[in-house]
Amino acid sequence: MASTTRSRSNELNLKWLVLAISAISSAGVTVSEEEGTTVQNQPAAVEWDSNGYLSFCLCMGRFGNQAAHFLGGLAMAKRINRTLILPPWNDGHLVQFEQWFKVEAVSQYHRVITASDFMEKLAPANWPPEKRVGMCFSFPGGSSPPCVMDDSDHHFWYWRAQGIKFVRTEQYYLSYNAEIADTKREWDERFPADKYPVLALRGAPAGFPMTKKNNALHEHLVWSDAIASERDRLIAEHLPAGGKFVGIHIRNAQDWVNTCNMVDTARGSSLMASPQCVGYEAGTGTVTKDMCLPSRHSIAQHTAETVSKIGANAVYVATADDPMLDDLRSALGSSVKLVALKPRPQLDLAILAQADHFIGNCVSSFSAFVRQERDANGKSSSFFNHGRSHLSPIVHEDL
Template identity: 45%
Template structure:
């Protein structure tokens, strides 16, 4: 793995904490401060712990005390006070000039950023905009696009998710599990390491679905324009192709690798809702360490490790309007997650916008069956906390609702519940139900179970 080392000298009040390291993933880095307590000179070493051979001695300017700075794995150091004491004991007569000279020497030698070298894949690449709806929809399109990349045997340039800005995949999920299924590279890594040589400006073609004479507006409107702008991509020309994502050979014929080494699609090459055959791919979407840690921390604080039921309530006015005319449809939004793909069952209004009585009924039923003492509610509007607590008062059940800063925290918590009850029509629910399906965890649905 790559190692990025930044050694920063803080002299006379310059606070290194003000230095912006936002582009470093907090899940992959650790900061170690070495303070010699002389004249406020501090060293900060930031590096990736996936290289076990990398130790704090690579940041320390006193090579003589390296055994005291690491454990047998070379990963940890002693406390600041212990480090300062050792340095004071071994360098009592070192002059300020020498120390500053060492700082300059280290800066000259080590202030570098080395990145993992990605080799060009002659089989070609594919990238697409995850530009349909919110995260739940984007996740379904991502899994479909991942499957499509494998079918046409091109490396997937893993696209960012789209909120009001681009969110790199590895902020929310681990990249490594995807590699167990197919070849992948993060979009930011591709644009930095490979695009300048192999997909430079002047040679970038955007591709849309449609008849060849149809205009292809790759960056027209939001989120399309901001998505590609976030990657620093402008298209020199565009084209439309009449192909279906269920026909990989047709795509290969229309867009051969020798002429189109990178296929950039306006939208995901996948259906919504997700194709049934692609549901098992959910096992490759694994939360990043930071998401896992925050979700586990909330669960421990709220439940103390006891059993809990997770429920998802969609009851905002926009959802209420979306459910007005669902009655009798064979397929509506994410409904196959509970109705299946045979189209032999009908969507009901009760499934889409369950009344209070249905929510209280099924929740109490679940509590009685699981003996859970906690309920965690994720919602877009009303958590119904008071209604649930009153209805379950005799069972001494506590109801929790966080409304976290990031919806993915809700999703991670719901995925860890002992029983999950969700909305059959919602793709927010479908993300959780897929994750639980591949982990063999139970899921139920309002108005259906």
């Protein structure tokens, strides 16, 4: 028993060391061993913001869910007028925000600082270990569980890898609605900046799915030079030069089948990211199982019709599951090139955003991420088994 405990302890210590090295990089230009890319950190001079800071864990789900929560948290930081500490992404290991996205693009919307800069240059003097308080959302009346900041692997490693351990926790019952002016007053009264300089929240201060208004914030998520360069290389190497291509996203693994079975219990209103196509207001649309899990035939036919109408000569298939190449080949014929690379998800997203037209899954937050980037750049999108005209850009009132 003792040897098992020591083995587990050694395993945890090793994992912490790997994550810490990844998360706390030195100032200047650093090299990521995994990505093989350079990352330019912020300038050395960083001043303390007396309005306070907002920090939270991106610990819910895969990248699409994390991105939706990030944009909600960004809107919240602006509403309560605190500098946002850019949260690392959770990709099985921590990935510094700036490895995937440009900090300067986000800072055009609101004040931000990278997590590494905050911990290295500001935290030692202004947020020392003995003053670090964690915070959890709690329903009134004692119906919520105790506030524990590191009760799961994701939460534990998220904070520990950044060198953060909380001396105590507090609970709150406050709104995450960044569209209401009173939200700032409520947060200021509960957590004044002079007593709580950092709001370190267990989870993102945002709902899921993303609110309609926050869709527009995606214009501030701009791929880093490293991601953009790799995206362009893959497009040049695998897609025909000078031609058009259609990008499609397919979800068909068993976990997704299980998710789509929830449509029957969701009473037809919405599920996950489905408001992006059925509407954000109650009663405006109904999500169906066919939208969530389109048949192989409908995917192939919709793709073939779109290829024909826009004159594309290639289809890029993004999926973590079955790319359906035989079905697509049968519908498209031999003159259309099919490409399914299965790179890391961020590259799939970046490539799909460059397509001449994109067809996604109505319920998927991964598809939603692509659609939001394309909306920001005036590019057309559609969804399998959804009735929109799929050759016109989707128009949102908030854009």
